[in-house]
Amino acid sequence: MIDVLYFAWVRERIGVPRERIETSAATVADLVEELKAREDRYAAAFADTSALRVALDQELTEFSAPLAGVREVAFFPPMTGG
């Protein structure tokens, strides 16, 4: 089981801020493909992953990153702090 968190418009498109997911995905990209195949709302949120960022256990990373040992995955648009 892995905790998946969504922020900003990704959260709005998917409709929940977080959920626990049973997955055997090897990488973030594999997890995204699994989610897209589930329901339209995921397909809409993940239509263009170049417009998204991902963090594993609260560290920014790439979509090619492996999920082994990861507890928390977060998807969000580019950040707009400051």
Add this chain to the structure above:
Amino acid sequence: MRVRVQSAPFDYGAECARFGQGGRDVGAVVTFLGVVRDDSGRLARMEIEHYPGMTEKAITTIAEEAKARWQLADVLVIHRHGALEPGEAIMMVATAARHRVAAFEAAEFLMDYLKSRAPFWKKEIGPDGAEWVAAKDEDETALSRWSPESG
């Protein structure tokens, strides 16, 4: 070094007065205040979402990097989240160093990194609805000047 992420307002004047006091090796203090700007003239409020846990970690990492790179005596970062009205203070940065160039550069570095590497997302609420603020290409360009190659 202090990093604070909070929804409550902060007292910029009091924070500035308190910052960098007592160090005999401090010759320069730079402070920056970020304020909610209303470009359209129709902004009712800004809502800032963040990633509790990661936000504090990401800012602390950035602040530690600045402290080491410019040999700062002290660093302070305060960033708010939640609903803010035009004119309200969003965030502040303060740096204390031996010389002013280091204090100014470190403050700019912190601002550039907070803009696109700290997990905050701004949403503008107006009379016609709400819109997420898009990240700008120049925010990424601003980061590249701090990479080791460009010096």
